[in-house]
Amino acid sequence: MPTTMRQEIDEIPQAAARLLDQSAAAIRQAGAALRARDPNVVVTVARGSSDHAAHFLKYAIELQFGIPVASLGPSLASIYETPLRLERAAAFAVSQSGASPDIVAMTHAARDGGALTLALVNTLPSPLGNAATLAIDIKAGPEIAVAATKSFVNSAAAGLAILAEWSDDKALLAAVAALPDHLAAALKLDWSALIGPLSSARSLYMLGRGPALAIAAEAALKCKETCELHAEAYSSAEVLHGPVSLVAPAFPVLAFAARDKAEASVADMASSLAAKNADIYITSDKGAGVTHLPHIATGHAFTDALALIVPYYGMVEQLSRARGFNPDAPVALKKVTETK
Template sequence: MTKMREETEEIPVAVERLLKSVPDSIDPVAAALRARDPKVVVTIARGSSDHAAYFMKYAIELVMGLPVASQGPSIASIYGAKMKMDSAAVFAISQSGASADIVAMAKAAREGGALTAALVNTLPSDLANQCELAVDIKAGEEQAVAATKSYVNSIVAGLAILAGWAEDYTLKNALARLPEHLNTALSIDWSEMIEPVSKANSLYMLGRGPTMAIAAEAALKCKETCELHAEAYSSAEMLHGPVSLVDRDFPVIAFAARDAAENSIVEIVNGVVAKNPHCYISSNHAGDAVRLPFVVTGHPLTDALTLIVPFYRFVEQLSRHRGLDPDKPAALKKVTVTR
């Protein structure tokens, strides 16, 4: 068993461990956000952590009605710009908490007046030290280079903060049931995609809203573990040029949750399936595309999040099928320190 598969299978336990820490580590952050009442939220992250931040963007905008922007860390680390962030809340997300540019941007945000919170898998860490508040996402040690547990737990930490901040009991209840739903997701098999995808030179990952963050993470994992070019697009952008590349040897994987965007994703996929028989979608309304099984969690945000688990299982299998080791991607390190 590879470390990547092992760690993917640890996701439900890691999430349950994190949720048990809500009263001590997450509720204080939610209370601080209610007290500050920010007018905008900013995220600082890179790689899989940035895809977790992308998920939080949609969740915060949907639940709180607040705009969320991603801040380029080089603004502080390279350009040394001073930021005016008095009315902002900032989430800095990092598995290691060690990247100098993320730390520098968090420091600049705090000095600019923002309420800063770090979501990290390593305490103590430089990033946690630079932020007013720090949450241990409790993913546990990750030995595989490709992030799995830390991606999911970063999102769950963000959703738990959001549920407390908004006093959203529907979301709180969905999170309480999430470990069992993630456990179910581990049994879902997407391996029917292995043969057609392994023969491709490139593919698209589609999503919309929160599943766009899942598509972005899925595309990164294809590149990291399978040396396979994949690009993530909003299904709304699919027809604005990218569709011209799609042919029968260009697979499309669409991540659809049980939310308001599901029908629009289905419509786009069904529009390209005539050009390409290798179109896959996690929806019961797949039409002529191939239906991917999924877990119904009872909440659109947790519906979206659970989709990454069968994908992680699939991409680990795909990597081995292509003769690669998903635990040791070429030229990549577990901790990437950027400036």
């Protein structure tokens, strides 16, 4: 029998299609509310995989609108009880469960501080949904495996759909509409070339830039959660500021590159690390001395980046089993983490 994690990975295209169909009205309402607010800053509130989805949306918002986006530490509200000044702001709170007290408290504080608050949540009704101005059900469906997969993709997809409505960008609207088909194609990609090298690895780097950096961060977390394999995510520019000193011969590096303006720079860094005899894998046809991983060209930089996580999820579920673990039940972790 496939693991629950594998079954949930296989559900990603259908979950995305369900989101775009069943939450369409809420997505349009959120886009209209953002147009009306016309924020001069956006803040995000999230933890774990949800925070990686928020990081993905940070880059998408900044690239699409030129509006700065900052991540708020939930302890500002839950521990420090700091009043916020967010009169011209919008806030995105992202959570699978909608139950973590610090995320709920921060969302209350953002709304009380004047922000238009949008909750991207997989559980409604929920405390987070009640705390926000508008709640968007991401429609991922029940997610049983501890490691989030389809809820991460649907959180990011919901955010992109809202941005498309907010901007009325025809290219982005079309890319979001086509996303379920592209995710289905991504699901068929084979990244098993990574299984052998990573089965005995002790550490690795995940690299990216722009939206793909958020994908690298999510990939690193899944490696730790399901494989007990130390992985760190870095910007392909930041890796030169110290971390490169650990890159020795055969050190594994996975570089996430989308079809965007950063692709060449990510590939150049991958090539320079390959020249140190590191074991480099990249989601691009560019680069020298590297292993090229198959990827889906969706026709839009944002959905290109998001689609990269799907074959990675399939690979890391295999890797977990190859390393002797149960990806459905990582040791010392639980599905819903409630922090204060």
